[in-house]
Amino acid sequence: MTGGRDTAHGTAAGAAGRPGWARELLEHLRPAGRDVRRVVDWLAGAVDAEVALRDGAGDLLAGGPLALDEALAADVASGRIASAAWDGDGRHLRLVRIGHPKGARVLAVSRRTPFDRHASDVVTHTAQVIELLLTAHETQAAGVRLRRATADLRLAILQLLMVEDTVSARRVAAGLWPGLLDAETACVYVLESDPSVRDRLAAECIERTQEGALVVRCPAVDGHVIVLSPREATATDLRSLVERHPDTFVGGSVRQSLARTATAYGQAVSALAVARFRPDNTAVYAERTHPERLMDPSPLRTWAARVLRPLDALPHHTRAELLATTRLGLEFTAVATAKILGVSRNTVRARMDRVESMLGVDFDDVTVRAVVHLALHTQINLLDGQGPADSAASSARRLTELLSGPAVSSWARELLDRLDTDPRNVRRTLRTWIAEGANAERAAQALGMHAQTVREHVRSAEPVLERQLLAAGTDLYEVALAHLAVGDLEQPRFARE
Numbered sequence: 399m400t401g402g403r404d405t406a407h408g409t410a411a412g413a414a415g416r417p418g419w420a421r422e423l424l425e426h427l428r429p430a431g432r433d434v435r436r437v438v439d440w441l442a443g444a445v446d447a448e449v450a451l452r453d454g455a456g457d458l459l460a461g462g463p464l465a466l467d468e469a470l471a472a473d474v475a476s477g478r479i480a481s482a483a484w485d486g487d488g489r490h491l492r493l494v495r496i497g498h499p500k501g502a503r504v505l506a507v508s509r510r511t512p513f514d515r516h517a518s519d520v521v522t523h524t525a526q527v528i529e530l531l532l533t534a535h536e537t538q539a540a541g542v543r544l545r546r547a548t549a550d551l552r553l554a555i556l557q558l559l560m561v562e563d564t565v566s567a568r569r570v571a572a573g574l575w576p577g578l579l580d581a582e583t584a585c586v587y588v589l590e591s592d593p594s595v596r597d598r599l600a601a602e603c604i605e606r607t608q609e610g611a612l613v614v615r616c617p618a619v620d621g622h623v624i625v626l627s628p629r630e631a632t633a634t635d636l637r638s639l640v641e642r643h644p645d646t647f648v649g650g651s652v653r654q655s656l657a658r659t660a661t662a663y664g665q666a667v668s669a670l671a672v673a674r675f676r677p678d679n680t681a682v683y684a685e686r687t688h689p690e691r692l693m694d695p696s697p698l699r700t701w702a703a704r705v706l707r708p709l710d711a712l713p714h715h716t717r718a719e720l721l722a723t724t725r726l727g728l729e730f731t732a733v734a735t736a737k738i739l740g741v742s743r744n745t746v747r748a749r750m751d752r753v754e755s756m757l758g759v760d761f762d763d764v765t766v767r768a769v770v771h772l773a774l775h776t777q778i779n780l781l782d783g784q785g786p787a788d789s790a791a792s793s794a795r796r797l798t799e800l801l802s803g804p805a806v807s808s809w810a811r812e813l814l815d816r817l818d819t820d821p822r823n824v825r826r827t828l829r830t831w832i833a834e835g836a837n838a839e840r841a842a843q844a845l846g847m848h849a850q851t852v853r854e855h856v857r858s859a860e861p862v863l864e865r866q867l868l869a870a871g872t873d874l875y876e877v878a879l880a881h882l883a884v885g886d887l888e889q890p891r892f893a894r895e
Contacts, residue, residue, distance in 0.1 A: 581628035768875035810883035
């Protein structure tokens with residue numbers, strides 16, 4: 399930029415030969431100063447004028463309103479003429495066309511004194527700066543829209559996997575991430591950080607895994623990033639990332655089929671709770687002895703099919719939708735489930751209410767939830783209930799008999815006996831709390847103690863039992879089944895049981 403003496407500010411040219419107004423204008427191109435409104439305001443002061451920046455339709459974008467010849471302004475905006483000058487009524491007006499990806503803009507400058515060479519130079523170069531800023535802003539906005547669309551697509555793929563629609567998930571992923579979901583199995587990882595740095599953490603995950611993983615900003619928890627990957631190397635990639643960010647934690651699942659993504663996600667969240675207490679901030683879900691693995695598979699499968707049989711009359715897609723929603727709804731709150739599935743919480747509640755009605759149960763009862771959870775996971779773990787023909791003996795088996803087997807009984811006694819060393823009788827508190835629907839206030843009333851004391855007792859039982867209890871999910875349901883197995887709680891009744 400070149401020009402004569404800066405009559406507006408009286409500033410001498412700098413050592414580089416630029417006048418003062420040019421140096422000031424260049425400052426607006428620095429990253430911290432890229433604001434078109436500020437440039438327009440600066441121009442008004444630099445040439446002692448009224449300035450307006452308008453779009454092609456005549457709407458004001460910056461500056462103040464000016465009375466213009468609309469036909470002349472339209473000619474400039476359309477490109478019929480690049481600029482125009484007009485004098486009259488004691489005003490001197492300049493109109494300059496500014497190119498823009500979404501349609502030209504018009505810069506209008508009105509002065510009481512004629513435009514000398516200095517003022518003309520300032521207007522011309524300011525128009526160029528405004529065009530650069532508008533183009534850069536549009537390019538940046540397009541990049542933001544592209545990143546947002548890509549993030550939405552990643553979330554959509556995860557939501558399809560959560561409801562076991564692996565065919566659709568693969569079809570959606572194939573266009574942008576070929577081969578990502580070709581494997582039959584994968585691990586899920588959940589990273590936890592401060593919400594303010596989550597976007598940066600997600601970007602680093604994408605860069606570190608080199609598009610070899612599905613990276614999703616968790617829709618339910620602001621500080622979580624979900625990573626699904628079939629690659630063994632992803633675990634190492636994420637550990638090295640955590641080493642660089644000391645306030646970040648990661649929990650990982652064991653390898654699961656893509657249809658069991660929801661199960662893997664639950665495992666990763668469970669492992670994340672452990673990672674918070676590990677020196678390296680990482681943990682992998684520990685496969686432990688689950689009660690269903692201690693039961694005879696054939697009778698267990700038959701029992702689960704019988705409990706869920708009322709849903710068999712539904713169309714396949716409706717049944718799959720209800721079962722997938724219920725599996726997640728038993729693990730997480732309705733709000734979190736809704737965000738994970740991309741539906742409203744009212745939809746989640748309506749689907750679970752329908753399952754309750756068809757099964758003839760009440761999900762406010764923790765033992766009912768535990769039993770339905772057992773049936774659902776038996777179904778998915780044992781090939782969706784498809785097995786050999788059931789014998790008469792296995793068809794007659796009830797939950798009472800399944801839980802009274804020697805292996806299950808021994809497991810349940812060993813688990814709950816760990817609580818007997820606590821002199822506060824935490825075991826009684828925990829039993830009462832479960833019986834009262836995991837409601838601390840009702841349990842406190844039944845026990846004659848403060849609700850906070852109940853919560854403290856339950857919280858102190860968590861490390862002893864090595865299970866999360868205050869957050870409803872698999873851990874709580876296993877403890878509820880243990881109480882049923884030893885006879886400390888009354889078994890719920892099912893219409894089909």
